[in-house]
Amino acid sequence: MRPLHMLTMLFGIASLTSGACSNERDSEAPPDARAQTGAQAPLAGWILSGPAQASYSLSLDRDVFVSGGASGRLEHVGGTAEGAGIVMQSIPADAYRNRRVRFSASVRTLGVAGWAGLYMKVERPEARDPFDNMQDRPLGGTREWERHEVVLDVPEDARSIQFGLVQDGAGISWIDDAKLEVVGDDVPTTDLDRRPAAPVDADLEAAPDAGAWTLTGVAKDDYRMERSTEAKHGGRSSLVLKSAAVTPRGYAAVEQGFRADAWRKKRVRFSAWLRGEAVDREGGLSVMVLGPDAPPMSPGLAAAGNGRSGTFDWERYDVVLDVPAEADTIVVGIGMSSTGALFFDDLAVEEVGLDVPVSNIDMRPSEIVNPSLDEVDAAEASRPKGWFVSGGARLHYRGVIDTKVKNEGRSSVRFEPAVEEPQGYGTLMQRFKAHDYRGKRMRLTAYTKGKGVDRRGDLWLRVQARESPGDGAGLGGAACQLSGDYDWKPCVMVFDVPQRGDAIDVGVGTTGHGTIWLDGIKLEEVGLDVPVTTGKTPPRSLLNGSFDLDPEAPKGWFLSGAGYADFVVSVDGGAAKLQAKGSATPGGYGTVMQSVQATDYIGKRLRMKARVRGDGIDSGDLWVRVQSAVSPGDGPGLGGGACALSGDFDWQPCEVVFDVPERASSIQIGAGLRGSGRGTLRLDDVVLEEVDTRVDITGVTRDGSGPENLGFD
Known part of the structure; x- marks a missing residue:
């Protein structure tokens, strides 16, 4: 199945920015030395990766091999992390661009409870990554040595190629005699694009493990997807998305994607029946239309949602969208950032006339709202107007008006944890249209004050294209790093807005404890003689190697x-x-x-x-x-x-x-x-x-x- 895109701009806009500068944080992950936990020798040139890498070991096995005297061994060794482990390499794509590439190897498995397979992904900066992990032709159980292959096209804009072996679940898998080579166009690709032509299991009657619907989202581990035979609108069952944590960290969705071919240039209505039990924040039906090269976390070509909060009986909810000619995929499902349970049944998709109004009205402002942080939200006086909390752990943080601590004006905004131990990144942010700023060089100045910021903290901005991934680098931006205790200080970021710019995001965030105050934001055009501020640029030399800049926090680290x-x-x-x-x-x-x-x-x-x-x-x-x-x-x-x-x-x-x-x-x-x-x-x-x-x-x-x-x- 083609990797799905989260419906985050709708009932989980917070998850759109699971890390305002997450590309930088990813590039600073720990070294692979931690991967070498097995009894065998380390495996030169290969690393252990994957969402559950802590539950696996990677080693060189001199007892089991096809040829050459050794193989690579990937073994599940237990632990709390659930999911896949990957033995892989990553190389620059330079030598393979505009070519078709095959990765082949011999694979053996022993007692693999889930599945295993060869893995290859071509990383692109702003488009869908060609990808195959053999999940549609899995290698499970115990199998002797067999030769397998994955084949992908490497586009012109490809940045790197990752390849290796993936295993999900208990057991051991081995890999040997690997080969990466350019092949002709007569060799078919194995890209995992298995999208159906229309929604599968739209009536929610299939078995729970049928696989048509997928639980996804940055906080999916805090939720459960189940079938209900008791609460149903029609037929035998419905699907329910329910919280499994006292305080879910953020957004989760149950969704599937299908090809847009039959719906291009049409106005389409998506309808479903929903039922809610103690949904404390709004959740509901969500639809997103994606282009052919939309990356994960893309906001799509068109998107809309319809839902509510509270406890309510079965009600029909509609979303109406125009599907553009360039549409490639439609993703539909339900989502929420909430405790409680949301039931879903009897999805229908149909063409409607142009007299039926569309749902996707662009509500983004044309300029930054409430830059002085003096205005309060009409619905809740403690919150700043125009700003919202986002990030992968958005529910673990809050942003509130502070009239006592301020740099100027009547108030500032105070951003702080809402729980004792926050588990991830949270940011107070807003998004406004980039249209009036295209082709210009802009300067954003803001003031922050910090107290006890013990982990990553930053004031950031990012220019987004129409389909830039929400947690990626976008078309450019900048950030000021914040930590420890400090009095009011300015952060100045100068950036260019390309003609492709669709939105400008700005926010302040952290991954840990402490409080950051924000005040006095100013956005203005400047001349081209003013140098652009780069993004999260590391220092040119080691900082604070003696740890004497602060008696409590290791500044610079x-x-x-x-x-x-x-x-x-x-x-x-x-x-x-x-x-x-x-x-x-x-x-x-x-x-x-x-x-x-x-x-x-x-x-x-x-x-x-x-x-x-x-x-x-x-x-x-x-x-x-x-x-x-x-x-x-x-x-x-x-x-x-x-x-x-x-x-x-x-x-x-x-x-x-x-x-x-x-x-x-x-x-x-x-x-x-x-x-x-x-x-x-x-x-x-x-x-x-x-x-x-x-x-x-x-x-x-x-x-x-x-x-x-x-x-x-």
Whole structure:
């Protein structure tokens, strides 16, 4: 099935910005050293990735292979993370653009409870990623060595190619004798585009595991999708979306996509019967029309929703849209950001006359609303007019008017957690049309004040095209990083608005504790002589390696990793201190780190040195990694190295000497904990310095421009 697009602009607009600068955060994920948890040897050139990577191990297996003396072994080792693990590589797409590429390999499975398959994805900056993971022809159970392949076209704008092996569920799978090659157009592609011509199971009568409907959304783990034979409008059953958490973090949807071919250039009505039980925030029927190259999280060519909150009996809800000639896919379903239960039954799709009014009225303002933060929302006086809370954990945060703490005018807005332990990114934002700003250079100035901001915080803006993904980089933008305690200070961002610009998003957000105040926003046109502010640009040199800029927070450093939300970092006795929160078992790796621009270090040999101390550490490391512009966030990059840490030890030095190749874009340094997450890791006196080329390299240098170790030897 073609990857579906979340109906986030409707009843879950908050999930549209699950990370205002999420591309940057992804590129700063922890190193793949954490992946090597199995008893076998590490697997050179390959990394462990995937949504549940903490539940898998990746290793070189010298006992099971087809040829060459070894294979790659992907094993489910248990853990709290559910889903798939992927053994993969990522390479630049330069040599393969405008060509058809085949990835083939021999695969063996043992007791795979779910499924396994070869995996390939072509990453594009602003369009749908060609993708195949063999989920429609799965390799489950126990199977001997078999040869399989996936074939994809690599478009002109492709950025990178990812390929490897995916496994979802308990068991072991092996991969050997892999090959990545260009093939002719006579070889058919296997792109997973299996969209039906019309909605499947529209009457909601199929078996629960039929697979027509999919639970999705940034907070899908906080909800359940079930069939109900008791509450139904017609037939034998209905479908219900219900909250499974006391406070869901954000939006979830039950949806499916089908081809738009039969509906192009028509006005179409989508109707469904809905029933609600204690839906505390609005939820309902949602429809989105997508173009042929719409990326995930795209707002689509047209979109609308219709629903309500509360407890109500079966009622019919309609959405009417014009389907453009360029439409490719229609996604329909129900969604909510709420506690309670929303029941769904008897979906119908039909053409209607032009006398039937459409539902998708563009309500976006033409300019930023309430930039002074002095106006209150008409429906709730504690909220600022024109602003809303968004992000993957939107329900864990709130934005309220503050008349006591302000930089100017009558009030500011205070953005803070609404729960004791927020679990993800939240942002207070607004979106307005870009039409009046196209072709202009603009400057946005705003003032912020912070107290106890202990993780990532930022004031950000982004220019979006019509179908830019909601959590991507869009057409450009900028951000000011915020942390710790500080008094009112300005943030100035200068940006260009291309002719393709459709909307401008601006917001302030965080992933952790603390309070950020926002006030006095000004947007104005400037001349082309005013330099553009880049996005989240790393510093040119290491910041605060001695951790003496702030007695409580490690300024310049931040938490990252798959399990970052389960860790806390502070400054104790002039050193950074990393440990798990309370008695919780972390859901993955956690690291305190920072990223430095590689510009001034290209072609040089560097030494990263630091001192570390451990108390009861199960497993950890001090690491450095060189990244290219297309290196995956959780991969080995272009090289680097690490010092493995465990047990109890007093202050001891760690040094890694490595080269910085021409393709380098950043250098990342960090110290992290994995495994059970037990213990406390302290870090101090971090230095990054150039050394003579006669100093021996102790780390690893990778070319990174093409496939490596395809024979798993």
